[in-house]
Amino acid sequence: MEEPKTPYALNSKKVAEATKYWLERRGVKIEEIAELVMLLQKKYYPNLTMEECIHNVERVLSKREVQNAVLTGIQLDILCEQNLLIPELQDMIKYDESLYGVDEILAFSIVNVYGSIGFTNYGYVDKLKPGVLERLNDKSLGPVNTYLDDIVGAVAAAASSRIAHRKQAEREQARGEDSVDTLAEKGTSL
Amino acid sequence: MEEPKTPYALNSKKVAEATKYWLERRGVKIEEIAELVMLLQKKYYPNLTMEECIHNVERVLSKREVQNAVLTGIQLDILCEQNLLIPELQDMIKYDESLYGVDEILAFSIVNVYGSIGFTNYGYVDKLKPGVLERLNDKSLGPVNTYLDDIVGAVAAAASSRIAHRKQAEREQARGEDSVDTLAEKGTSL
Amino acid sequence: MEEPKTPYALNSKKVAEATKYWLERRGVKIEEIAELVMLLQKKYYPNLTMEECIHNVERVLSKREVQNAVLTGIQLDILCEQNLLIPELQDMIKYDESLYGVDEILAFSIVNVYGSIGFTNYGYVDKLKPGVLERLNDKSLGPVNTYLDDIVGAVAAAASSRIAHRKQAEREQARGEDSVDTLAEKGTSL
């Protein structure tokens, strides 16, 4: 293992860019994730726009915890396609073995970033596989997406949670309840 | 706070009995949870019987981690009905505030006992609210079931995971793959 | 249960205030949590100041997920002191039964808000019980703090994670790696 010339230092921008690049390279458009968000949230917020959904997906994808899970999951899918895994693991990931749940565990670390209110949305889309998830989950199409389909559902669930938190902040502001203090908090109200 | 005459010692049997008692007292029958399990699993195991579902629900309820979560959740529902909570918490639990997720957190500690494969089933029933969950979730009926509906869904999801693990063990045994060693493991294969 | 005159609407400011109020009323000062943070982080950031630690604790406490867990945990401690719980639950919480882990579960929902890197710090302070945790954990002093001691450790662990994320952002900015884009992200880099 050759050592790099310059000492290691985490470059957050590169990790963020790699996350976007690999999602796209694996065939997932931000807009498709945003459509899942719209599906999950439109009945609660009839005026919700696709722009808002896209914006919220992008904010979720800007979180380091999310980037780590996305890259790790896509990596395992790719290496499985390349037949590079330990045989027992290779088979479980290739055939999306129902008793193998590490993909769900990574997905959950994404959902968790916006708190426990996203658990339900994640399970729901993961079970029904609407939109892009149906394609990702189609085993006949060639690529291994065992991790990716759970990850995409998790990003959509997390973006839904983020919207729920923001809409509450907007409602309170509209009611004039927003003090200087809570305005300051808004950026990180979760 | 008066000290008990005899020193404290955990009595597991009493905790187990209290769990059953309080579930029933809050209007939830084991059979109703078993029906959720049947709903979730019948498409995967067409020969699954209600007896098996009931048995698996009972096994889930025999786990200490599950009992702790069930009792704690029901307790918070009851105290909310009695108007005994800190006002801000009282309101969030009474109105099942969507940004309050501690009920989902307790539910997840139940699902987790049989591993990550139950996440999806939990989210699915929690979103669709079939069977007993519809009644528990009906705010017009009086009792506060903010915790209980999530807990019941989680027990059903955990029982579904347990069935999936057991069915796999049965399949392997039928194929003659079960060595003495794995037979010994079966009881705790998760 | 009398219905409120005005329909229910979550008031985030009141929930935030109640969180601060109840922490203080249960005898925990923000400064004491900040001291735990300092203990955990000073070896990594020798220039870390108490002001920074206090600021980070306050940011953690401004998150809704954290407030929900803090209020729910303190509530259970209080009701236990008042002897108002189901007897089996009453005993487990009163004696901080080692097989009762719902307090750890709530603590984890706090740690999780800043991602998985806080797991270790939480376990460490929860085991060693330094500073304020030693007092909270002293069963001879009267109040029941079964939930509170885990919650305080979790807030300190979460604040430590927040510092680690921020310090990285500062380092990258100092190296001139921070583009307009990542500057914009900074507020929510987790």
Next chain:
Amino acid sequence: MEEPKTPYALNSKKVAEATKYWLERRGVKIEEIAELVMLLQKKYYPNLTMEECIHNVERVLSKREVQNAVLTGIQLDILCEQNLLIPELQDMIKYDESLYGVDEILAFSIVNVYGSIGFTNYGYVDKLKPGVLERLNDKSLGPVNTYLDDIVGAVAAAASSRIAHRKQAEREQARGEDSVDTLAEKGTSL
């Protein structure tokens, strides 16, 4: 990707064997994990023997959820050594980047199998790195053990939880509280 001649069917015995094989091949002896368990538990159970510790580690390793996490984690360490990962992920795993927490997430899925009471023990050994963890964590020795050191700590924490649950069952049995019913439950009391 060539399809296997025989249709895929999970073979649990092979997964279990691969788990043992790869732990050993990566230089971790069951006895070394058992020593961590002894370190964590001897003050609570002075009569605890190494045989018991080894037995409990083996039981933990017989769980499918644990096997999945162990194999996936070791796999990522190996592929990192072989320089086969996406560059950004390669660096984070190679240098055990402190803001990369997927290793902790996998570790947690192991601890969780025996419930929330193991959280603290995991964090404690992960911070102090006693025994085998010191060697695994030594970056100067060549192999990448970013995942493995967390996994080994998690297995030790889970085995400690298992012992705590079993010792309670033994105490109750000694007090004659064990009814036919709880005897039947014992095998799965968590």
